[in-house]
Amino acid sequence: MTNDILVFVEQRDDRVHPAGLQCLTPARELAGKTGGQVVACLIGEGIDQATAALEQAGPDRILIVRDPALKDYSALRYRTALAAAVEHCDPKVLLLPASFMGRDLAPRVAMRTGAALATDVIELTLTDDGALDVVRPLYNGKATCHVTFPADRLAIASVRPNTFAAPTGGSAAQKEEIPYAPAPGDDRITVKEVAKTGGDIKDVTEADIIVSGGRALKSEENFKIIYDLARVLDAAVGASRAACDAGYQPHSRQVGLTGKTVTPKLYIACGISGAIQHLAGMRGSKTIVAINTDPEAPMFKVADYGIVDDLFKVVPALTEEVRKLEL
Amino acid sequence: MKILVVVKQVPDSTTNIKIRPDGEDIERDGVKMVLDPFDEFAIEQAVQLKEKRSDVESVTVLIVGPQKAAEALRTTLAVGADDAIHLLDEAFDTLDELQTAALIAAVVRDGGYDLVLRGKQEIDLDSGQLGPALAEALDWPHVGAVTRLEVAADGKSLAASRRIEGAEERVEVALPALITCEKGLCEMRYPSLPNLMKAKKKPVKTLAAADVPGFAEVIGRVGGARMHRFAPPPERPPGKILEGETAETVKELVRLLREEAKAI
Ligand SMILES: Cc1cc2nc3c(=O)[nH]c(=O)nc-3n(C[C@H](O)[C@H](O)[C@H](O)COP(=O)(O)OP(=O)(O)OC[C@H]3O[C@@H](n4cnc5c(N)ncnc54)[C@H](O)[C@@H]3O)c2cc1C
Ligand SMILES: Nc1ncnc2c1ncn2[C@@H]1O[C@H](COP(=O)(O)O)[C@@H](O)[C@H]1O
Numbered sequence: 001m002t003n004d005i006l007v008f009v010e011q012r013d014d015r016v017h018p019a020g021l022q023c024l025t026p027a028r029e030l031a032g033k034t035g036g037q038v039v040a041c042l043i044g045e046g047i048d049q050a051t052a053a054l055e056q057a058g059p060d061r062i063l064i065v066r067d068p069a070l071k072d073y074s075a076l077r078y079r080t081a082l083a084a085a086v087e088h089c090d091p092k093v094l095l096l097p098a099s100f101m102g103r104d105l106a107p108r109v110a111m112r113t114g115a116a117l118a119t120d121v122i123e124l125t126l127t128d129d130g131a132l133d134v135v136r137p138l139y140n141g142k143a144t145c146h147v148t149f150p151a152d153r154l155a156i157a158s159v160r161p162n163t164f165a166a167p168t169g170g171s172a173a174q175k176e177e178i179p180y181a182p183a184p185g186d187d188r189i190t191v192k193e194v195a196k197t198g199g200d201i202k203d204v205t206e207a208d209i210i211v212s213g214g215r216a217l218k219s220e221e222n223f224k225i226i227y228d229l230a231r232v233l234d235a236a237v238g239a240s241r242a243a244c245d246a247g248y249q250p251h252s253r254q255v256g257l258t259g260k261t262v263t264p265k266l267y268i269a270c271g272i273s274g275a276i277q278h279l280a281g282m283r284g285s286k287t288i289v290a291i292n293t294d295p296e297a298p299m300f301k302v303a304d305y306g307i308v309d310d311l312f313k314v315v316p317a318l319t320e321e322v323r324k325l326e327l
Numbered sequence: 328m329k330i331l332v333v334v335k336q337v338p339d340s341t342t343n344i345k346i347r348p349d350g351e352d353i354e355r356d357g358v359k360m361v362l363d364p365f366d367e368f369a370i371e372q373a374v375q376l377k378e379k380r381s382d383v384e385s386v387t388v389l390i391v392g393p394q395k396a397a398e399a400l401r402t403t404l405a406v407g408a409d410d411a412i413h414l415l416d417e418a419f420d421t422l423d424e425l426q427t428a429a430l431i432a433a434v435v436r437d438g439g440y441d442l443v444l445r446g447k448q449e450i451d452l453d454s455g456q457l458g459p460a461l462a463e464a465l466d467w468p469h470v471g472a473v474t475r476l477e478v479a480a481d482g483k484s485l486a487a488s489r490r491i492e493g494a495e496e497r498v499e500v501a502l503p504a505l506i507t508c509e510k511g512l513c514e515m516r517y518p519s520l521p522n523l524m525k526a527k528k529k530p531v532k533t534l535a536a537a538d539v540p541g542f543a544e545v546i547g548r549v550g551g552a553r554m555h556r557f558a559p560p561p562e563r564p565p566g567k568i569l570e571g572e573t574a575e576t577v578k579e580l581v582r583l584l585r586e587e588a589k590a591i
Binding site for chain 1 (some may be wrong): 470
């Protein structure tokens with residue numbers, strides 16, 4: 001085992017996932033302690049722009065696994081490719097973003113390489129014995145715990161998006177291509193279609209800002225004011241389960257226990273009471289704004305800023321005010 | 328076709344979570360335990376497949392957990408599973424999720440299953456490791472967080488849809504395969520009282536560590552991450568409530584978001 005820290009930097013359509021770049025920050029810190037290098041791994045097809053973007057974030061080395069068969073994400077092909085990268089550089093720690101892909105892939109790679117794994121971590125350090133020790137939230141954000149890894153095997157951690165800022169100011173890194181050698185049966189998953197959803201509005205899992213609406217919106221049409229605010233902020237639109245169950249928004253926008261877990265820089269909750277199951281999906285957000293007519297709404301307990309007022313007045317006014325900033 | 332549903336018993340989502348004084352775990356006494364809400368989709372989907380297709384031989388449910396976990400098994404049997412496997416041993420309590428997946432793989436590998444269903448994530452550990460890890464241990468394909476599932480007429484493959492970031496993905500997978508289930512796939516039917524009574528008579532096979540050949544070796548190959556020092560979530564400092572006319576509060580909010588929070 002080397003002292004290197006390997007980072008899987010996810011890309012789709014030649015665009016790196018910000019959460020992948022963010023992993024390079026804790027990786028650099030760990031490498032400072034182990035005395036190893038930060039090695040980034042890109043998997044895909046025709047990933048030149050992704051490679052260039054990755055270089056800006058300053059890894060010491062880049063491993064590229066490039067193959068037409070790796071164009072779309074497949075749990076089987078990607079686990080084979082990433083396990084090959086692990087074997088090639090024999091790192092002490094592998095970090096992945098706790099994105100959709102990272103969460104899907106990490107357990108497979110851990111099982112395949114005989115590693116230990118912790119998911120969705122928010123702090124990473126090395127113990128005095130040189131073992132990885134991380135902190136992660138659990139019980140829908142109602143608790144946290146430390147996870148300590150065995151020192152003698154690969155430690156894999158997926159890192160919660162927006163916990164760290166991506167590093168900048170890197171230049172050229174040493175690049176190496178490693179071949180994708182399909183494992184038997186890697187072709188058992190075929191991607192038939194990837195259909196973009198949501199038009200010009202981002203998905204909640206990939207936005208820095210989320211404007212979310214609840215039951216108080218009362219109809220799909222009324223969500224227009226939420227979308228207007230989201231557009232001026234370049235934000236995604238989220239919704240409570242009550243709003244989704246009522247058909248105001250598709251379930252793909254649901255935030256919470258049975259929806260998506262999000263950790264944006266800014267979460268604006270409009271007419272959402274703040275039920276424990278909703279908080280489960282968004283209490284990790286950096287800054288939370290609550291807009292609600294009921295001063296007793298639990299959302300105000302987690303909010304950094306609150307306005308006790310009618311959202312139908314506040315949200316359009318907020319849109320106008322933000323528009324003046326010309327972001 | 329034989330279907331296996333792997334489930335977990337977890338604290339109810341509305342439960343207050345208290346940390347044990349030694350910080351090594353949460354307080355478990357008096358906590359209301361339920362079938363994981365994502366596993367509800369898995370069992371319902373399995374039962375619906377059995378009802379719709381003549382080639383589905385059986386739906387078996389498997390759980391790893393203490394004696395109390397038998398209650399969750401009973402719920403699944405009342406909803407329509409045929410039989411159950413309960414992996415019950417104190418030695419299982421300290422396994423991490425990868426080791427648990429390795430254990431389950433060792434138990435079911437030769438069971439002749441064609442399809443394994445599981446919730447996309449447990450609402451206690453919140454990790455979602457078990458499904459993909461179990462698929463890897465079996466060297467099967469898996470599709471995570473599925474919202475639509477259709478098994479081909481010939482029973483040799485399945486088509487699944489899922490929502491990935493900003494897109495809807497449709498994949499085809501050869502069986503045997505493992506699926507983890509997302510909300511929207513289906514809603515679990517209500518287990519009626521008569522069915523809960525009937526469920527008591529359905530066969531539950533209990534297995535201990537001694538019943539798993541090479542147990543120590545199976546779980547020694549992977550994992551070993553140790554959870555400790557549990558704590559309540561970091562306190563958020565009390566928020567600022569902005570008061571006054573809408574025009575003023577909105578102006579002030581934008582100023583604070585820009586200058587104080589640096590969020591926009
Ligand atoms: C197992 C389980 C899983 C669940 N999973 C989720 C989940 O993933 N996500 C989720 O969101 N919920 C989930 N729930 C449901 C959750 O318990 C709540 O029912 C839901 O979050 C309520 O949505 P809401 O806040 O939009 O509606 P309500 O609770 O009805 O709140 C509406 C709020 O809007 C305010 N309001 C009304 N009019 C206005 C106005 N004009 N201006 C400003 N404010 C106004 C009201 O004061 C109120 O606070 C789950 C529940 C269970 C049991
Ligand atoms: N315009 C409003 N102003 C203040 N409170 C409201 C308003 N609309 C709904 N509420 C409250 O929000 C909660 C949920 O409302 P409803 O939209 O009726 O489900 C109830 O407690 C209502 O009293």
